Amino acid sequence: MIADAATPDRAGPGEHVDTGRSAESGNAARLGAATKALLTGYEPGERYDELLAADGALRPHWQPLAGRLTELGVGGLAQIQARVREMVDDDGITYNAPSGEGGSRTSGPFTSPTHWRLDSLPMMIDSDEWDRLARALVQRSLLFDAVLRDFYGPQRTLREQIVPPEVLFAHPGYIRRAVGVPAPGPRALFLHAVDLGRTPTGEFAAFADRTQAPSGVGYALADRRVLTRALPRMFRNATPRSLSPFAQTLRLSLIESAPQGVEDPTIVVLSPGALSETAFDQAYLASVLGVQLVEASDLTVRAGGLYMRSLGRHKRVDVVLRRVDSEFADPLDLRTDSRLGVVGLVELMTRGAVSVVNTLGSGVLENPVLHAYLPRLCRALLDEDLLLASTPTYHLATDPGRAVLAGPLDRLLLTRFPSRERVVGGRLSADGAEQLRARIAAEPELWCAKELVEFSRAPSLVARPSVGAVTPQGFGLRTFAVAQESGYAVMSGGLGQVLVDGEAGELMYSSAAKDVWVPISEDTRTGVRVATVPPRPRPAPPVAGPISTPRVLSDLFWMGRYAERAEAMVRLLAVARDRNADYRNRPWQPGATSLQPLLDAVVAVSTTGGTLGPLRAEGPDQTDVAGRLRALTVDSRTPGTVAHSFWRLVGATRAVRDQMSTGTWVVLGGAERAMARLVAAEDEDGGQLDLTLGDMLVSLLAFSGLARESMVRDPGWLMMDAGRRIERSLQLVALTMHTVVPERDAETETALLDAYLVACESAVTYRRRHHSVTLARSAVDLMYFDEANPRSLIYQLGRLRSDLTELPDELRSGPAERVVEDLTAQVERFDPDDTDIVEDGWRAPLAALLTAIGDGLQEVSDVLERTRFAPPGQARPLWSGTVPGGER
Structure with a gap:
């Protein structure tokens, strides 16, 4: 690590520390000139740029960072990036790439971990804009919760033809066995993640919703921990909202999800194992929450309950935060070839003996064609207009969908949602496009099309980290909302993504992570919530003994x-x-x-x-x-x-x-x-x-x-x-x-x-x-x-x-x-x-x-x-x- 005396992000003896925005007006001219020098070669192009306005001026919410970036200069930025990379390694933050994707020859014969890439420049989002986005995210979570309860309940949306039946029954995320399984806690959808980006119009739009077993909360918390230590002075200047309240809310929500009558629930995170792609995310989240990370072999169903093997005995488990896909959760009632699930788990859920979140079958909400029907669903189920639009999506069995299919396919992502097959129209030859149209014409109800959008760009150091060059890179964001008795709470920021260039970036493939900073405003609270019912008090849990499976x-x-x-x-x-x-x-x-x-x-x-x-x-x-x-x-x-x-x-x-x-x-x-x-x-x-x-x-x-x-x-x-x-x-x-x-x-x-x-x-x-x-x-x-x-x-x-x-x-x-x-x-x-x-x-x-x-x-x-x-x-x-x- 770099010693404090040589660290460019710390104030030295006699050095002035900018503690707020009061110096912005006095230094505006000097700051503008110095920033231009620092951003030499920064050319955002025609896409929306998060740092610079259309006239080339610095956006106001970036001002707290601009002065410090200018002081650091190119050499200081390169040093900071090296420091962040070393801190990531020291914290052991990794991503287990699937076979053939970035595995290292030295990583051993049984795993292919790649080092987590973290951009040392955080992403700034204006406080007022974030509050508006958070309200839209809360509404979206409430809407998806209502849709999930309807799909596995009365199915009014199908009977009233708000959505066609194939949207539900043809998607592999629909689990018939989950019908009749009671929802744990006050909400059917416990944890909801949204992948979104800013469109050329300057508005955020959702590209995908993650409801099966959303990952990334642990990575977001770990990224913030690294940048807080790597950029202490910059962090003080920008005063971003803390992510800790979200982790606390998540833990309390897990407790609230316990079966009726359980006052001191035992909570576990069910993981596919140490070689799953997001193993670090699962383990870090379990550590932050203070709960046990388990695999299927650690659990057993007996005497009408779910138990964890510990010290030769069995300890009752009440709440399971599921990171295993629904279809693999129980080899008895679901996929019989699964080695990741617990035999008899579904039966326990049906009896209400254990709470599993997200509940089984929630993956049906990840159906991309659902985005085409969200405005109608929001009006029907919430009696509101949809606040957060999705990137334009069309069901190809409808008139708008047929019109889109008849035109050029170059800017479309076409998905056969029953098989999750995805085809990028721009990669097809003329003959290939005609063959695809013929396939779709034979079964249009099983296909949807999503327009590819050039998302905004944000300043980044990952393209040329060794020289500290600031370059514009595509930016995406995964946000998180967790259910609670009083509504939904949204993480203040989320897991930022540095998108790769070109078509892959439009598909939201990323090359690095990015911490997202939302400045604290005077009326900021611990989270954005929709108040409905006051939470019931719970006694403080006793100290737990050792658990060793x-x-x-x-x-x-x-x-x-x-x-x-x-x-x-x-x-x-x-x-x-x-x-x-x-x-x-x-x-x-x-x-x-x-x-x-x-x-x-x-x-x-x-x-x-x-x-x-x-x-x-x-x-x-x-x-x-x-x-x-x-x-x-x-x-x-x-x-x-x-x-x-x-x-x-x-x-x-x-x-x-x-x-x-x-x-x-x-x-x-x-x-x-x-x-x-x-x-x-x-x-x-x-x-x-x-x-x-x-x-x-x-x-x-x-x-x-x-x-x-x-x-x-x-x-x-x-x-x-x-x-x-x-x-x-x-x-x-x-x-x-x-x-x-x-x-x-x-x-x-x-x-x-x-x-x-x-x-x-x-x-x-x-x-x-x-x-x-x-x-x-x-x-x-x-x-x-x-x-x-x-x-x-x-x-x-x-x-x-x-x-x-x-x-x-x-x-x-x-x-x-x-x-x-x-x-x-x-x-x-x-x-x-x-x-x-x-x-x-x-x-x-x-x-x-x-x-x-x-x-x-x-x-x-x-x-x-x-x-x-x-x-x-x-x-x-x-x-x-x-x-x-x-x-x-």
């Missing part, structure tokens, strides 16, 4: 193992890198004969011999040792490498993101950047490998310290620490087996033992205790039997025993505890002097002990996997941070 316990356990595995390999590779530099071209140097055994140990411990082959320091089949060590660091596709273990660690951590502190992502972000630097330095001479290994070790140690000092000692932490102890012991056993057990000549053994102790982080302790030559017996005594050494095996077994016995009774495993007790007894019975017993060049007693320890620790891991982590029956989560069953 089998999935969460498994991910935390493997998080500990991957962290320890990555750290052990980093240490071993660093030692191998140093010894290779010392001995590779100096075979006469004392200890040079230890290089090949050490390289053999690297291959054996990493288990990469079968994939990457052996490491040969010399001879006819000599290996590029430096290149192989680099591959053992960055090759994410090969199990046993640093990158493979690290990305598995990241995946497991993301799977329990809602339980981790924000500092976690600062630490992992540093390691990720270190890895990326090594990947980029393809022709480096080895210096970058040294730097990367050092940076990785620092990050992994910080991660370990964060877990030790910042995490609550709950069952999840105990499982994570147990995983660490098991993995550290297994790594120690493997390294000892391949460096200490074989007998070698004195010179080779001394050098090899020294490398062994360095890799085990115990060389300084050994030298302080033993001033003479390094001996195998003394090294083994330190690493296996010294209870004061936190790196010794006996210390790990003691901690592992403590972790297992401190678990709640529901999670304790008798077989695992017995194995640990047996292993401890074997170690205590072993005579360190037996280390010197050699048979056929092999320290046989020591080898037998190591084999027994390795087998026993693997048995402990397997027992926990089978009995404490596995979902019941054959159920398996589709998206999991770790891979169920077997070695990972």
Whole structure:
């Protein structure tokens, strides 16, 4: 991060801080000239521009930012963009691109996360204009709520022919099983998102409505958190409305949605899993709301209720914020091939035993043809004129639709809404257009057309971030409204989008996110609401105890193992890198004969011999040792490498993101950047490998310290620490087996033992205790039997025993505890002097002990996997941070 003293967005000593708009009039002329210089090359063109009016003047609501932007200049803007990008990485904000869309080769074999792109220039919307837009959004939410209740209720709009029946029954979002399911809370539509943009006339228009399981609230909150810290002075000048009231209202609304008679509801966010596209959004929102993030495997229906598996027991769940599409929510009543739903969930909803929001079947409101009928629906259901228009939409079975179809298709998006097939007219040839017209003529009632609109442009830094050039980029906005007893509350701003250029931008495809700032006005309240019924008071909920589902316990356990595995390999590779530099071209140097055994140990411990082959320091089949060590660091596709273990660690951590502190992502972000630097330095001479290994070790140690000092000692932490102890012991056993057990000549053994102790982080302790030559017996005594050494095996077994016995009774495993007790007894019975017993060049007693320890620790891991982590029956989560069953 940039230090405060060098940060261009902070006031230095003696620097004047503009605290409001009072200086605007006095500095108007100077500000205008300076701003023109800053915006050199800013050419908005014929489209509506959010920054400049038609005469080129700065729009008034941008004035609070204009002065600060001018002070920063081009260099300062580039520095701010770099700062924002680093903060996004440190907060771990990601988007899991679908396969083939932006996946990184280094992102690991089981996920394709891309870094969230956030424009460092916020979008300003005039306060009065926003209030008008918010009122229109509230009306739109009320209208969609009324439509949803009618579609699954009396269907008056169909009987009175306000909308044709195919609008409802032909759309895949219509769930017949949802008919008769009571609406949770006072509204049928709980959360409503609207994608909109400003048209050439200067008015906002809705492009699409998101009612299935709207995403983006978490991203909007995270974006605001980043820009608040990255632009503190600019934030003070602009004084945008806070987003916190919306999060608070959302939580209260979830509580209000609980089934009748439930005063202290348990709320969960039902997620498709850690690899769903918006996994960060789901986890961050759950963290902000203070509720549990769950997957289908964490839930079960029993005794007339929905329960969450926790600590060997079952905790009743009352409210589910659904992020799984309706059709996948219940494999019993809906899609039988779903692995994302809970068997029996629909039946519970029908009985009113659990509240699921958004309710099942709400996706029918996403039918694009519905926009053509909204004005009539608003008049029929609300007795009002529609305030927020949609981009022009036509049902092609109507006279206006047929007239549009007869004309040019270049500016149309044509959608067959039963199959969600979309065709952009501008991409069709003349023959293709005629073939499409023929298809539509055969079934016009199933097609709609939407005119493509060039949305407004706003100043942005994402096009040329490194030089701080302000360019006009297309702007879109996703707004959010949440239901409550007193109406709907609208987020003050929303999730801004930097639209890509051209036709894709007209389809609202974005290249980056943008924070949206609405300045505080004198009459601003916590939200825009429609008051109908005063909310009923609720007692303060009691403090909840720890909730640890089998999935969460498994991910935390493997998080500990991957962290320890990555750290052990980093240490071993660093030692191998140093010894290779010392001995590779100096075979006469004392200890040079230890290089090949050490390289053999690297291959054996990493288990990469079968994939990457052996490491040969010399001879006819000599290996590029430096290149192989680099591959053992960055090759994410090969199990046993640093990158493979690290990305598995990241995946497991993301799977329990809602339980981790924000500092976690600062630490992992540093390691990720270190890895990326090594990947980029393809022709480096080895210096970058040294730097990367050092940076990785620092990050992994910080991660370990964060877990030790910042995490609550709950069952999840105990499982994570147990995983660490098991993995550290297994790594120690493997390294000892391949460096200490074989007998070698004195010179080779001394050098090899020294490398062994360095890799085990115990060389300084050994030298302080033993001033003479390094001996195998003394090294083994330190690493296996010294209870004061936190790196010794006996210390790990003691901690592992403590972790297992401190678990709640529901999670304790008798077989695992017995194995640990047996292993401890074997170690205590072993005579360190037996280390010197050699048979056929092999320290046989020591080898037998190591084999027994390795087998026993693997048995402990397997027992926990089978009995404490596995979902019941054959159920398996589709998206999991770790891979169920077997070695990972």
